[in-house]
Amino acid sequence: MPADRSRLPQLGPDPSFTFPAIVRHTLPNGLQVRTVEHHGIPLVTFVMQIEGGSGADTSGREGLAAVTGDMVDEGTGALSAIDVSDALARIGAEYDLEVGPDATVFTLSTLSRFAERGASILADLLTRPSLRQDDFDRVRQMRLDRLSQLKDLPPAVAERAFLRLLYGDHPYGHLSIGNDAALRGLTLPDVAAFHDSSFRPSRATLVAAGAMSHGELAKVAEAAFGHWADSGARAPLARAADLQPAASSSPRLVVVPRESAAQSELRLGHLSARRDTPDYAALLVMNAVLGGQFVSRINLKLREEKGYTYGARTGFDWRRGLAPFSLQASVHTAATADAIRDSLNELDAIRGARPPSDHEMTLAKASLTRGYPRNFETAHQVARSVAQLALYSLPDTYFEDFIPRVHAAGASDVTQAAAKYVDPSRMTTLVVGDHAAIGDSLAALGLGDPLILPSDS
């Protein structure tokens, strides 16, 4: 019986979504541990999330959190950096570091039969890093060299400039790699002090997810991290999230010239919402309609209709504190001004002139909810997701509440959220591109004279 091609097949009913139990444990030293059972493949992932991240870099020390994170696997006890790498390789472990605006996240995955060994190595790295001078010199120099290379990478140039324009001197206003002057000025004692103040059980959450029972996972965590002492006086943690960015005086139009560039790297946006905003669900739906999916207004307009770009999207760069909302695209140089014009039109229209249609609302919600179980296929995904709950102080029921919350957002909620949190009239438009080629066309946009910035500002 061949298929009926006169219409698309019906979808079956959506299965109900459940998330496995998260069990919380607190070790005697105060370390918060959360365990999740994830059976099927004999693997386990540990995620250690340390409060602070690049938002904890003090002024003049931008890059410190990232250097500290990088130094952690450069040796522990008698083990050199090479020895550490060797020990991890022998148990087939994968180790990863991510320095975000609010926290530094260390991830270690390994075969479950090596869970104890993997946790033990991770604990040694985090709690007893060697922090040697020659390792620090090498790591710092490598970061300086990488920083200089980023001048030639348009997305990195754009990210760096954009954060600075939106946040100014606020601790969120820099890439985690920092800047040249700050990196040059860092010392090993700075790293040691940063490690001492932030790598403490009271400022950390450990998540363990994998093919073991809750009891077994907790036991491994305790064996590895139970010795970790929270010693000495503790300076209050200055949280970037609690500092209000200065009222924006960010210019409307900024150009970082990149001679003869084949494309312009675009960022259009402004500071917008905090992760704990009550309008979060409405904003997710709004973003899905506007530019968060392949089928969204921005991507369909700039890529599929006009052919200006390989892909354009919008999104919130969520964090605990006030986060940017931005449109991002790499567009053909000749189409730069037109792409900006079309983008600003779309960013404006969703606020009321052209609110989301019923079909757009249905599509946005479906794309956010129907594929949701896919996000929890691996132990690594599960562990990272649970760490996010800790980061944003979200309840353990969060994942199971997600789909109903998205469905509860109505079209007027979404339009009101757009009107409140997306405002083209106060956006900064940043262009990293061939100024000589596009300068005149940019002038015709009515955004005023551009501020010209060098690529390493």
Next chain:
Amino acid sequence: MDPISLPFTKQRLDNGLEVIVHEDRRVPIIAVNVWYHVGSKNERPGRTGFAHLFEHLMFEGSEHHNTGYFPPLQQAGALLNGSTNTDRTNYWEVVPTSAIDLALWMESDRMGYLLPALTRERFETQRDVVLNERRQNYENRPYGFGMMAMSAALFPPDHPYHWMTIGGADDIRAMQLEDVQAFFRTYYHPANASLTIGGDIDTARAFELAERYFGDLPGGPIPAAVTAEARLSREARLVLEDRVELPRVYMAWHSPAMFANGDAELDLAADLLANGKTSRLYRTLVYEKRLALDVSAYQSSRELGSFFLLAATAAPGRSLTEIAAIIDTEVQLLADAGPSQSEMERALAQAEAHFMYRLQTVGGFGGKSDQLNAYNVFRGDPGFFAHDLARYREATADGIRMAVASHLAFDRRVLLSIVPRSQPALALPGSEPVAVS
């Protein structure tokens, strides 16, 4: 049973379509993955980039769904994508269990009925999109043209690997809508395709659905296989100027084809030489002497023949000459003495763990369904997974030594220096300028 295994069932439809099914009930999702045995190797000079542009066109609608491919699947909660390389083109979606019929309907409609939906407007728009992709990934990136220059040097102009899959910008601009029809008829039919369905589905039902949606699509002759050989007869030294801060050296050699003898050995050699902190070149170049900012190596396994690539970026003020000398010393040492016992233990532990990690995800690039199709298309057997794992488990120190000694000879390789603009002297001595665009 080996915990590292990838079970499946395979059938062939009357029209030649091979259908593979893998059950995995852990998450209520199903991966649909289609491979067409066509890639940029099937192009010819002057018409490069065609296979990849065609891949884009497969998302623009088909006869019975004459509008975009994404909307109904996004509506169903799918994640989807596709890619083209030298040897094959793949398309996949990961859908909730409830949307399997939709996914198979959509994939079969574009396999059987694409052409009526291909308008000149859609063609021209995707041509522009591809030109932007080229700008984004190659033209506007530091070192972005490196592999383009390297491929052109490794393979003669009429060899299918001479050009990059993205194609030449002029070739892309010169493409005609009329060329699309012939391409579709030759390469996009069931007998030249492999379908894997993997995930939350019963095997019998999966085959029923495959028959329902794909069974009445007309087959076609299997296209003639492309064959080509390439061999270097000397060491070639080239220099490319680029918008970069630091010079980088690439070294490349021809190497055994995917799955051939020596392929796994060179993959392991790449790890031993240059991947991760325990590798020989990382230790010497980056950790101890601080001559390089980074170093990496890669056995680029392909159907017609592979190449082994090594790359290192110079630290500021350090020369590519001194870096290349150290690379040569380490490669020679590996060719003479092979890996140590300790290195072998470590390499095999990592390789085995890597196979295990590969079993975690059912869909997407590199997921289980993609792997099954790869083994099926390139070896005719989805069960080759077990042989693939075995060739790593059975690799020996001497086997690795011999592969390095045979294939990484210094008198048959390409050395490409990418240097900052107006500083050609930073290249390796004797390098000839190349131009790429």
